[in-house]
Amino acid sequence: MTPPPPRYPPFTSLNPPYPSPPNLLSLVAAAVSAIVKYNNHRPFPLRKKRHLSFYPMHPSPLHSPPLTFTSPDSLSSFLSPRLRDNSLATWGTTPGTKTLHNLYHEISQGETSLLLSDETLIRTVHVASINIRNSRGLILVESKQLLSDGSVRERSRPLSEKMKPLESIEEAVARAVREELGESVVVEILDGSSNVRVEERESLSYPGLRARYVLHSVxxxxxxxxxxxxxxxxxxxxxDSFDITGEESEGKAVTVKRHYWKWVDERDLKR
Known part of the structure; x- marks a missing residue:
């Protein structure tokens, strides 16, 4: 006798019921709700970012770290074989130049970074440059400086100041105005006028030394x-007429005593 054919479950049993796919809009709404609840209960609420221009504390990782020195003598020993034509001897003796002690002070205070990359020695300085205009649109320019050694240094540039580490452009401008123009002087920085550019040339203050100026202008x-x-x-x-070595007759750095100003047309300034 032939057995009866096997019985199979209905065809629908081969397709068990799966849950329907979630609603995409519901997922988005739930995520937004979770973010809002998190931000409302976090210890420090979200703040708008404020874009400030700071002098960086450390150099870019692409460059070697800045050089440090324990004394003006150690700086002199390092520079002497690396500067051309014994130019170190002209520092502080040629009118308008600064001394070795000036450079040592700048490095010690973080106003200058001395970098050695591929045997090239570069003095890097961040400078705040302020184009102050009068009611006629003329720019205030420092025509010259009287130095502590009695010499006069020609300038022909707007008010400028070496920036300190982690100092914002606003702080540097306020300090430059206070120290060079006077405590009673008030200027207003124009919104959106901040600009940064880099110039590289031989230093006028330290002949024979290559200088890179990062100019933060407003x-x-x-x-x-x-x-x-x-x-x-x-x-x-x-x-101040500081004396780094503590000696009375030697080692004093050259400092600026007086500034001379005039108003010029912008077109003349760019020539």
């Missing part, structure tokens, strides 16, 4: 405290 207008016509002069209040 536009500003006079609010009060300085004449908007003609030429005038001011006394430097930020620099």
């Amino acid at each position: 536009e500003a207008k006079v609010v009060q405290g300085i004449p908007e016509e003609g030429e005038f002069e001011t006394e430097e209040t930020g620099e």
